[in-house]
Amino acid sequence: MRELLKWEALKVWKKNSFWLFFVLIPIVSCALYTYNYYDSLAQIDLQKERLEEQLKAVQEDDHTEGSKVFEQETQKQLDSVTDPDDSAVLNDQLEYLDRVIQGTDYVTSLVMIGEENQIISTNILQLNRNRLDDMLQEKIAPQRPLTLALPQDYLANFTPNERESYYQLNYKDKNASGLLYVKNFFEHSWGFIFLIVVVFLLGGTVSNEHQKGHDHLAFMRLQGISFLKWSVAKHLVNWGYVLFLLVLWFVPMIVLSLFLGGIGQLNYPVMAYDVSDAAINYTWMTLGAYDLKALLLLTLMAWFLVECFTLEGVFIKKELQIWILSVGIILLGAVLPLHSFNLLSYVKIDQVVTGGLNLERLHDYYSFEKSVLLLISAIVGLSISSLYLLKRRAIR
Structure with a gap:
């Protein structure tokens, strides 16, 4: 044989x-x-530059209550890209999601995605909160930038512009490495x-x-x-x-x-x-x-x-x-x-x-x-x- x-x-x-x-x-x-690895690094660098320019513009603007909140959230988005401390990034996102779910925070691009301002439901926010909490407890390093994960059927209700905005934000997970x-x-x-x-x-x-x-x-x-x-x-x-x-x-x-x-x-x-x-x-x-x-x-x-x-x-x-x-x-x-x-x-x-x-x-x-x-x-x-x-x- x-x-x-x-x-x-x-x-x-x-x-x-x-x-x-x-x-x-x-x-x-x-x-x-x-190619995927180096392209994702280039995309993250581009987002970092965009957020830094956005943060600089907000800091030079009048310090109204709305601009202060926007400045804080822009800084958090920048930290989610650049901060080497994974647990700190996860904690910041968890605190922010808690405030949004409880309705005590300013509505930002985190819960309003796309040119048509598609609102992300509380159930989806809670789903993401549970994910981040598990990642924090199990010491799982998040992919950068740390963004919302939206269900497939949820995205189906988006307009083409909203889906494009979401995919640009997530890079269609191009930054994924290894497994x-x-x-x-x-x-x-x-x-x-x-x-x-x-x-x-x-x-x-x-x-x-x-x-x-x-x-x-x-x-x-x-x-x-x-x-x-x-x-x-x-x-x-x-x-x-x-x-x-x-x-x-x-x-x-x-x-x-x-x-x-x-x-x-x-x-x-x-x-x-x-x-x-x-x-x-x-x-x-x-x-x-x-x-x-x-x-x-x-x-x-x-x-x-x-x-x-x-x-x-x-x-x-x-x-x-x-x-x-x-x-x-x-x-x-x-x-x-x-x-x-x-x-x-x-x-x-x-x-x-x-x-x-x-x-x-x-x-x-x-x-x-x-x-x-x-x-x-x-x-x-x-x-x-x-x-x-x-x-x-x-x-x-």
């Missing part, structure tokens, strides 16, 4: 495309992380790119077995190799290469984060949604739980695709056709109507893990556990089907 596994692995190892991806994936991963950058990988749909890489690397592993001129299935029979052993080896090697690609993509970036920005903390809070027919509840999950679930879901989606083009390879001999069909399947998952039994919709990994997809449904709910069960069932079902069809082809 060991020699059979080695033989199957070498079939992929010897492909030029494998070495191309082997070189490019770590380079691209580290380049994107490095938080892994979250951004899924949040910005880079999982699509990973799945497409899997297709190009492994898409032809079965179709190539019975092409004219090198029928490996016939060669296997002549060598007396058990079809079941060959099939198991083929699946194990393909699944193993998926895990290898995951390591190739994420490990270099995580190592780089040790030198640029830090690896982060596993207990950092990430917003999630608990949706039922009765209500929508906003909650927080840990970054460690998010990353683990997202990576597992990405692995299962990749294995599901491996089984899809294994089945395709029974009927299609040309690798290019396999690539086109498989990429089409991935893109189809992005446009088909949402349904928890639509396995292709699980390419929206971030939305599945956080529960964000449930905000668009009325009675059909996604869950991480349900997605894992459905994908594993589909992988097993497709594996059995492809093995049966391949065996029939081998017998002929």
